[in-house]
Amino acid sequence: MKVPFTKMQGAANDFVLIDNRMLSIVLTPEQAIRICDRYRGVGAAGILLWEKSTTNLADWKWTFIQCDGDTAAMCGNGARCFGKFVHTNLQNQDDFTFETGAGIVSIAAAPNNYISVTLPNPKDVKLHDTIALSSNPATPVHFANTGVPHAILYVDDVNAIDVVSLGREVRYHNHYAPHGTNVNFVQIIGPNQLAVRSYERGVEVETLACGTGVAAAVITAARTHQFTSPVRVQVASGDELEITFDDDGTQFTNVHLIGPAEITFTGEIDV
Numbered sequence: 081m082k083v084p085f086t087k088m089q090g091a092a093n094d095f096v097l098i099d100n101r102m103l104s105i106v107l108t109p110e111q112a113i114r115i116c117d118r119y120r121g122v123g124a125a126g127i128l129l130w131e132k133s134t135t136n137l138a139d140w141k142w143t144f145i146q147c148d149g150d151t152a153a154m155c156g157n158g159a160r161c162f163g164k165f166v167h168t169n170l171q172n173q174d175d176f177t178f179e180t181g182a183g184i185v186s187i188a189a190a191p192n193n194y195i196s197v198t199l200p201n202p203k204d205v206k207l208h209d210t211i212a213l214s215s216n217p218a219t220p221v222h223f224a225n226t227g228v229p230h231a232i233l234y235v236d237d238v239n240a241i242d243v244v245s246l247g248r249e250v251r252y253h254n255h256y257a258p259h260g261t262n263v264n265f266v267q268i269i270g271p272n273q274l275a276v277r278s279y280e281r282g283v284e285v286e287t288l289a290c291g292t293g294v295a296a297a298v299i300t301a302a303r304t305h306q307f308t309s310p311v312r313v314q315v316a317s318g319d320e321l322e323i324t325f326d327d328d329g330t331q332f333t334n335v336h337l338i339g340p341a342e343i344t345f346t347g348e349i350d351v
């Protein structure tokens with residue numbers, strides 16, 4: 081069957097979007113891997129399927145499949161692309177909610193054509209932990225789940241880090257077994273300003289941006305470096321993402337990820 085798709089990117093984290101409201105496509109892992117393959121397919125970090133909600137608590141639902149063929153609970157940059165995709169198809173849908181594996185997420189239009197995603201409230205926050213890495217038997221690390229799990233390592237210079245080899249060592253560390261973790265290297269570049277490079281689970285390389293990773297970095301910076309909302313974050317693509325949040329000193333709520341989302345091209349795939 082020929083299926084229309086839209087290729088999108090948010091801060092150069094890229095996705096294939098499919099309107100699956102009527103089609104009811106169920107992609108096998110092999111099909112998803114092939115579609116995401118940058119040489120044999122469309123090429124993307126993952127696939128986002130727009131589906132009907134299964135509850136009356138949300139407007140829509142998505143299925144998010146990463147380029148390794150597995151589903152993941154949440155994706156911040158993908159959520160902004162999803163927001164733009166739904167709005168492009170249904171002009172009245174500027175603001176809406178959708179079901180994800182990490183709960184109901186909401187989308188809102190933001191200034192400059194940007195899109196704001198309200199991420200799930202951070203959970204499992206663990207500060208000042210240590211793990212044994214080959215470079216340092218007691219490497220300081222923080223952790224937060226902002227929809228998906230994120231390890232946070234503060235470094236002096238993100239550009240001096242071998243993100244793939246160090247990231248992979250943390251991602252597969254038995255400290256985070258069995259599900260593993262995404263890994264973010266974080267540099268303080270000014271008051272309420274960070275630079276972040278991310279190794280992503282499921283993609284298994286450095287991606288050019290990771291929205292939930294940026295949010296996890298920011299909330300750890302709120303505790304460890306007295307950061308306050310709003311925080312601006314430079315990512316590997318050169319784009320800047322903004323995080324706003326409420327913080328009562330114990331709990332973070334209303335964590336918003338704000339940034340661009342763009343359609344790059346459309347086409348058809350055989351499914």
Ligand SMILES: N[C@H](CCC[C@H](N)C(=O)O)C(=O)O
Pocket residue numbers: 093146152154155156157158228229262280281282283289290291292293
């Ligand atoms: N790129 C995503 C995260 C995808 C999640 C995934 N890599 C995992 O947890 O397995 C983001 O912008 O938030």
